[in-house]
Amino acid sequence: MLKRIDLSRDYHKHKEEYMAAIEAVCEETAFSGGSFADKFDKEFAKYCGVKYATGVNNGTTALQAAMIALGVGPGDEVIVPANTYIATAWGVTHAGATPVFVDCTADTWEIDPSKIEEKITDKTKGIIGVHLYGQPFDFAGVKAIADKHGLFVVEDCAQAHGAEFEGKRVGGLGDIGCFSFYPGKNLYAFGEGGSCTSNNEEYIDTINVLKNQGCRVRYYHERIGYNMRLEGVQGAVLSVSLKYLDEWTERRRVIGKRYMAGITNDKFVLQAHPENTDPVFHLFEVQVPDPDDFLSYMARNDVECNRHYPVPCHLQKAYADLGYKEGDCPNAERLAAHCATLPLFPEMTDEEVEMVIDLCNKY
Incomplete structure (x- = not known):
């Protein structure tokens, strides 16, 4: 039977490279974060055309971390498309805020900018647009509304690695881009993985602290943190895949x-x-x-x-x-x-x- 997606074909084609990358991580024992994860961050930032990328443990936590970095918390609302994978909304909920769902267009099936403004209240902090199925949403339309009301725009790029809107790759259009490397994505890890991309150093710095148990220096915790680091093995595998x-x-x-x-x-x-x-x-x-x-x-x-x-x-x-x-x-x-x-x-x-x-x- 022809599978809907068959990852084994890629694995067998590039098996030697993948195994060599994994062995290199094992030799260095750089399993949690570390040099291989850091190397991939630099490569992925360059690929997306942004200044910064920081790897996290999955795409859902990338969205959660983005919300926290943007100051979202209890009592806030964030506009989210109704037509998306549920993790887009989880990012808002896990930050303590409320997702407000907006319809998609009848043709592109992406968030409908014409339906956003009626959902904006004094509690609204921002908008998450999703480049669903690998098709960029109408970023210009969403951004115009966001700017009018002083809102941030976060891109959920989990399905859109390398997609372009008006000649620019996704992940660098809004305030923060959130990627997933779940197996089956266009760029995928051998397990879980994600990334936050941005041209704003402050946002990335906040996420770096959040994902590392709330600290910059080991055992000195400056804020409530999480264990969200990208694993070294996944960073090494992603560096191989990114070449292709x-x-x-x-x-x-x-x-x-x-x-x-x-x-x-x-x-x-x-x-x-x-x-x-x-x-x-x-x-x-x-x-x-x-x-x-x-x-x-x-x-x-x-x-x-x-x-x-x-x-x-x-x-x-x-x-x-x-x-x-x-x-x-x-x-x-x-x-x-x-x-x-x-x-x-x-x-x-x-x-x-x-x-x-x-x-x-x-x-």
């Missing part, structure tokens, strides 16, 4: 554009990609009338598909106390009810891509 990220991204774009051109079945609604963006096709999401029936059809034809995400954030049980109801974010709800995810990863062959297109058109 542009190559992988180009292949993702070739496959994504082939899907866009080749899937002509009118049962499918595809995501829009504005001309001022260059997406990286982390996920190829489609809307179909009956996603479960479609997934079963593809499985019968030896192709694995799945769903991202069948319940929008505002209707999750975890946030039931916020009082949202069906109809509050209709575009996000429509997408959740009809979402299906096609296979897309850099090692897919042209024959596999054409097989998926052919099956979609015959559905």
